Amino acid sequence: MAPDPASRARRIAFGEWSVLTALLLLLAAGLGSRNGLGRLDQTFYDRLIQTHTQPARRDIIIVAADDYSLAQLGRWPWPRGVIARTLERVTQAGPRAVGLDLILAEPERADAGGLGESGPRPGDEALARALAAHPHTVLPVVMADAGAGLVAGLPLPAFAASSTLSHIDLEVDSDGVVRSVFLYEGQHGVWWPQFALAVSGKTKPQPLSAADAVSGDGWQRREQMHIPFSGGSGHFRSVPLVSVMRGEVADSFFKDKYVLVGATAAGLTDQYPTPMAGNTSMSGVEIHANILAGILNGASIAIAKPWQTALFAMLPVLLAMLGYLFFSPRISLVLSALLFGAALLACSAAMRAGLWIAPAAGLVVLLLTYPLWSWRRLEAAIAYLGREFLRLDREPHVLPELGEDDARRPIQDVLARRIQAMEKAARRVRDLRQFVTDSLDSLPDATLVCSVDGHVLLANRLALAFFDSLDIPGAGDALVPYLFSGLKSPQPLDEAAQPHFNWWDLLDEGKVARHPHGIEVRDARERDLLIKSAPCHTAQRVLVGWIVSVADISVIRAAERHRDETLRFISHDMRAPQASILALLEMQRDSATSLPLEEFFQRIEKASRKTLDLADNFVQLARAESQEYRLEEVDLRQIVEEAIDEMWAQAQARHIAIGAEFPDEEYVVAVDRALMTRALTNLLSNALKYSPSDTRITCALRLQADLTHPTVVCSIADQGYGIAQADQLRLFRRFQRIQGAGQPRQEGVGLGLVFVKTVVERHHGYIGFTSKPGEGTTFSITLPLFSTTA
Numbered sequence: 001m002a003p004d005p006a007s008r009a010r011r012i013a014f015g016e017w018s019v020l021t022a023l024l025l026l027l028a029a030g031l032g033s034r035n036g037l038g039r040l041d042q043t044f045y046d047r048l049i050q051t052h053t054q055p056a057r058r059d060i061i062i063v064a065a066d067d068y069s070l071a072q073l074g075r076w077p078w079p080r081g082v083i084a085r086t087l088e089r090v091t092q093a094g095p096r097a098v099g100l101d102l103i104l105a106e107p108e109r110a111d112a113g114g115l116g117e118s119g120p121r122p123g124d125e126a127l128a129r130a131l132a133a134h135p136h137t138v139l140p141v142v143m144a145d146a147g148a149g150l151v152a153g154l155p156l157p158a159f160a161a162s163s164t165l166s167h168i169d170l171e172v173d174s175d176g177v178v179r180s181v182f183l184y185e186g187q188h189g190v191w192w193p194q195f196a197l198a199v200s201g202k203t204k205p206q207p208l209s210a211a212d213a214v215s216g217d218g219w220q221r222r223e224q225m226h227i228p229f230s231g232g233s234g235h236f237r238s239v240p241l242v243s244v245m246r247g248e249v250a251d252s253f254f255k256d257k258y259v260l261v262g263a264t265a266a267g268l269t270d271q272y273p274t275p276m277a278g279n280t281s282m283s284g285v286e287i288h289a290n291i292l293a294g295i296l297n298g299a300s301i302a303i304a305k306p307w308q309t310a311l312f313a314m315l316p317v318l319l320a321m322l323g324y325l326f327f328s329p330r331i332s333l334v335l336s337a338l339l340f341g342a343a344l345l346a347c348s349a350a351m352r353a354g355l356w357i358a359p360a361a362g363l364v365v366l367l368l369t370y371p372l373w374s375w376r377r378l379e380a381a382i383a384y385l386g387r388e389f390l391r392l393d394r395e396p397h398v399l400p401e402l403g404e405d406d407a408r409r410p411i412q413d414v415l416a417r418r419i420q421a422m423e424k425a426a427r428r429v430r431d432l433r434q435f436v437t438d439s440l441d442s443l444p445d446a447t448l449v450c451s452v453d454g455h456v457l458l459a460n461r462l463a464l465a466f467f468d469s470l471d472i473p474g475a476g477d478a479l480v481p482y483l484f485s486g487l488k489s490p491q492p493l494d495e496a497a498q499p500h501f502n503w504w505d506l507l508d509e510g511k512v513a514r515h516p517h518g519i520e521v522r523d524a525r526e527r528d529l530l531i532k533s534a535p536c537h538t539a540q541r542v543l544v545g546w547i548v549s550v551a552d553i554s555v556i557r558a559a560e561r562h563r564d565e566t567l568r569f570i571s572h573d574m575r576a577p578q579a580s581i582l583a584l585l586e587m588q589r590d591s592a593t594s595l596p597l598e599e600f601f602q603r604i605e606k607a608s609r610k611t612l613d614l615a616d617n618f619v620q621l622a623r624a625e626s627q628e629y630r631l632e633e634v635d636l637r638q639i640v641e642e643a644i645d646e647m648w649a650q651a652q653a654r655h656i657a658i659g660a661e662f663p664d665e666e667y668v669v670a671v672d673r674a675l676m677t678r679a680l681t682n683l684l685s686n687a688l689k690y691s692p693s694d695t696r697i698t699c700a701l702r703l704q705a706d707l708t709h710p711t712v713v714c715s716i717a718d719q720g721y722g723i724a725q726a727d728q729l730r731l732f733r734r735f736q737r738i739q740g741a742g743q744p745r746q747e748g749v750g751l752g753l754v755f756v757k758t759v760v761e762r763h764h765g766y767i768g769f770t771s772k773p774g775e776g777t778t779f780s781i782t783l784p785l786f787s788t789t790a
Contacts, residue, residue, distance in 0.1 A: 014325075016376050021321040024365055024372070025314050031361035032313030033306040039175055041358040044344075046177070046275035048351045053276075054230040057293045061254060062238040062285055063090065065263040069242040076268050080108045080123025084130045086245045086261065091134035093254035099138040099199040101168060101262030101285045104155040124158065132162040138198040140168040143185075143219065150219050152187055166198035170272060170287060171224065178272040178282075181291060182221035191220075196291035199258055226301035226356060227287070228294040232276040236289045238264065258292060260285050304350075304357040313362030316343045320369045329374065336370045389421040446550040449536070452543055454479045454507055466550060470523060480506065480548055484531065486524065493517035493530070506533040507546055520553075528557040577607035629672045629762060633786050636667040636712055640699050643680035647688060655693040658684065661700040667712040668786045671763050679759040682752040683716045683779050690777070691720035704782065711765075715780045722773035731769070756781075 031037065063086065065076070073082060083102065090098055108123045131137050139160065142153040154160055167185045170178045183194045193203040230236075239249050241261065262285025271281035276290075294300055304312070316339040323335040340363060347359040437458070440447055446463035450456050456478055472483060481503035484490075490501040492515035501519065505511040518532035530553045536545040584603055587593040595603070644658050651658050687697045697718045704711045723731065731753055760767045760781050771777035 013377075013380060016380070017321065017325055017373075020372060020376060021318070024317050024321065024369055027368075028313040028317045028362055028365040029310040031365065032310035032358070034361070035303065035306045035309050036358040037360040037364070040360040040364075042173060042175055042177065042179070044347070044359055045179065045356060048348050049229055049275045051348070052228070052352060053235075054228075054293070054297070054299075056230060056236045057296065058237070059096070059257050059296075060236050060289050060292055061257045061259050062236055062264070062289055063241050063244050063259060063261045064238045064285070065241045065261075065265055065268055066238070067265045068240045070265050070268070072240075072242040076263075080127045082123075082241075082245060083261075084123065084126035086241055087127070087130040087134070087137070089244050089247060089249075089251075090254050090259050090261075091130065091137075093251035095136075095254045095257045095259045097136040097138065097199045097201060098134060098259045098261065099166075099195060099288070101140060101195065101260060101288060103142055103153070104139060104159050105142065105144075105153045107156065124156065128158040128162070131159055135162060136201075137163045138166050138195060139163040140195055141165050141192050143167070143169055150187070152190075152192075164198050165192055166195040167192040168195045168284065168288070170284070172272070176273055178227070178274050178287060180224050180226045183223040183225050185219065185221045187219050194225075194291065196288045197295055199260065199288075199292055200295045202295060224303070225291075225294075226303065227274075227291055228297075228299045228301050228354075229274065229276045229290045230293045231290075232274075233280060233282045233286055235276075236286065236293075258296075260289055260292070262288070299354060301351065301354055301356050304355055309358050309361065312343075312346075312357045312359070313365065316340070316362050316366050317369055320366055321373070324369070324373045329377070332373075333370060336366065340366055385419065385422050389425050443549070445552075448480060448483075448548045448550075450480050450507075450546050450548060452507070452545060454481055454504070454546075456480060456483075457545065463550065469525065480546070484521075487521040487529070488523070490519050490521045490531075492519055506531070506548060509535055509543070518551075527552055528554045577610045580607045629675070631670045632673055633668055633670055634673055636669050636671075636701060636714060636783065637662050639671070639673060639677050640680060640701065640714060642677050643684055644699060646677075646681050647684040650685070650688055651697070654688055654691075656688055656691055657696045659696060659698050661698060663701065663703075665703075667701055667703070669712065669763075669783050670786045671783070672759075675759045676763070679756045679781075680714070680716070682756050683781075686752060687716055687718035687720065687777070691718045695719040703785075710785045710787075711782050712785055713780055713782050715778055717776060717778040719776040722775055723769075723771040723777055724773055 036042075065078075070076065083100070087098065087100070104127075131139075139155045141155070143150055144153040154165065155163065169182070169185055171180045171182065173179055181194050183197050184191050185194075186192055192198075197203055239253075243249055262283065264283045264285060270284045272284065272287060274282045274287065276282065320332075320336055320339050323339075324332045327335060343359050343362055343366070347357055350357050440449070440458060441460045443460055443462070446466040447460050448456050448463050449458035467483060470486065472478075472486070484503045484506075490503070492501070506519070512533055512535070518530045521529050521531060523529060530551045531548065532551075533546050533548045535543055536547060538544055581604055584595070584600060584607075588595065588600055594600070640660065640662075644660060647658065684697065684699075691697065695718065697716065700715045700717070702713050702715075704713050756779075757767050760783070763783055765781060765783040767779065767781050769777060769779045
């Protein structure tokens with residue numbers, strides 16, 4: 001069997017999805033392994049770090065050489081004695097540590113308070129004493145280029161001897177922003193901790209390792225730390241240096257505090273752009289305060305390893321591609337947006353946990369997934385629409401189609417043309433479906449279309465009406481065997497009688513083939529039905545359902561019963577007088593058995609007349625049941641009078657009077673005059689037959705008031721023997737003779753009243769009667785009056 005086009009299309013789509021997914025994942029992994037896409041990831045980092053601000057630690061104090069101090073003490077550099085007195089004020093309060101973010105690599109200049117180039121420098125001596133008085137003071141080592149490469153610029157030996165040395169180097173990224181520092185830097189095997197790390201007192205010995213970053217000048221760095229900024233410029237508490245020197249700040253303010261002394265005034269200090277600074281720069285001492293707060297809080301921002309960033313970049317791409325495979329384009333677009341936001345939230349959560357994962361690689365590739373997949377799906381949709389339209393266009397066009405002028409349409413792209421072609425094909429399918437539905441409803445028999453398991457899928461209006469008449473609700477979705485389970489005496493046609501029939505056989509191809517003429521049953525309303533089923537197949541000859549029809553064959557069966565009755569009539573009633581005539585003729589040939597001629601002729605005449613009467617009754621009934629009615633407008637009084645005149649002689653012979661009671665008005669009816677006259681004559685004949693002598697038969701006409709359909713009632717009442725209750729049920733049946741007890745025997749074949757009923761009903765009328773034994777019978781015929789305005 002040929003492969004299903006839909007399955008083939010799904011396999012192709014999955015193959016394309018697999019290839020595209022693999023390529024996008026490789027791209028995400030490659031970009032993610034770079035651990036950042038430069039300025040793009042740096043921007044994400046800066047925005048996230050700005051949202052992670054923390055309250056300023058109360059135990060970090062900045063003693064600032066700010067603009068106020070410059071105004072009070074004059075221009076920089078100040079005499080070293082000023083720094084010494086400030087340090088003494090701070091250290092006598094008992095701080096935990098003091099960090100001097102000041103360059104002290106050269107002796108004090110003469111114009112800054114010294115006595116000469118070779119003379120004593122009281123400021124240096126005072127600062128040396130102050131440093132010696134507080135051993136927890138940290139001094140910076142600067143990296144300098146003396147023309148022969150990078151060298152460490154150490155503080156003066158007098159200062160360095162009693163202090164902890166540290167480096168103040170900050171790592172400046174390619175965009176000029178400070179985001180990280182190395183906790184240890186050194187040269188030639190000598191390591192200096194970072195300034196804030198030294199102030200915190202959490203340094204540890206650092207042996208040289210091959211993994212250390214080494215510059216071209218032999219400068220080593222290790223343990224890079226991204227700074228967990230607590231806030232922007234001015235975030236930490238700061239006091240002017242001049243106020244501390246003058247004793248304007250209480251000593252208790254510095255007790256058990258980490259004190260950082262440095263310049264913050266514009267023009268005095270090194271200013272750096274940071275993620276927290278916005279469009280302004282942050283002084284070095286404030287950056288060190290942020291580093292110190294991070295170290296004391298145990299907060300740091302580690303950089304994810306390249307393989308971790310690669311996995312992080314691949315995850316949203318994989319989820320998005322999986323979503324595209326299962327969801328609609330609209331939902332897939334929403335999914336892409338949600339995954340984009342989820343990636344940013346995950347990156348933010350990781351940042352709060354102390355891990356920086358560069359998200360740009362994953363986000364960039366994620367943004368590529370939807371347009372790339374949409375492009376491939378668009379290409380596939382165009383190709384599929386083209387193929388399917390060609391297939392549909394090759395199908396036979398069952399219904400006529402209206403032509404369309406393609407030249408008048410605006411210029412369209414390929415997809416629009418394919419969609420337009422599919423619209424045309426879809427319209428053709430809808431029209432065909434409507435045609436099938438209308439055809440199903442127009443079928444003359446009740447018809448059901450069901451699935452393979454018997455559930456009704458379609459039912460025409462005759463089928464719904466049929467099952468409603470049997471009080472079977474919900475026929476539109478029930479099981480076919482259930483619908484037919486209440487029918488009586490199912491029997492396959494042209495087969496031997498079966499005591500039991502399984503209705504599921506209607507949905508079995510093998511068993512349906514064994515009774516091709518259908519199943520005959522009778523319903524609760526005594527209707528004769530013929531049920532047939534036929535299988536429905538797809539173009540690949542796969543069974544998909546069944547068509548079940550229910551035909552009402554009550555008329556056919558009634559006609560067959562009438563035929564049988566007629567055959568019995570011909571074989572018995574018609575043959576009996578003929579056989580009598582033949583027997584009389586045989587007897588007459590033999591002198592020993594011959595009858596007197598008078599008696600012989602009487603018997604021949606009686607048998608012949610009986611045969612003629614039977615034939616005449618049969619012919620008249622056949623004509624009454626035919627379609628050859630010649631209607632004419634006539635006054636019903638005339639027809640009644642003609643019937644009375646025809647029966648007058650017989651009435652006189654029986655001493656029975658026939659009277660007429662007619663109002664003085666016309667009762668115009670449209671009837672076949674001959675047939676209606678014969679019908680009334682039959683009723684009068686019956687009245688004469690079943691009435692004793694010296695009685696009266698009354699024929700009356702009366703108008704029955706009805707504003708919409710006025711009718712006239714003709715009644716024929718006798719004073720005869722009446723009809724017993726048990727015989728009244730057989731009164732209008734074929735070949736039924738009614739003979740009451742004590743009544744004289746009457747000749748007849750039982751077709752007279754059947755003829756009357758047939759004629760009246762064919763004229764859209766109604767016949768009824770009332771009768772009581774011993775009191776007489778009244779037959780009433782109701783006919784519609786002829787209306788000239790109809």
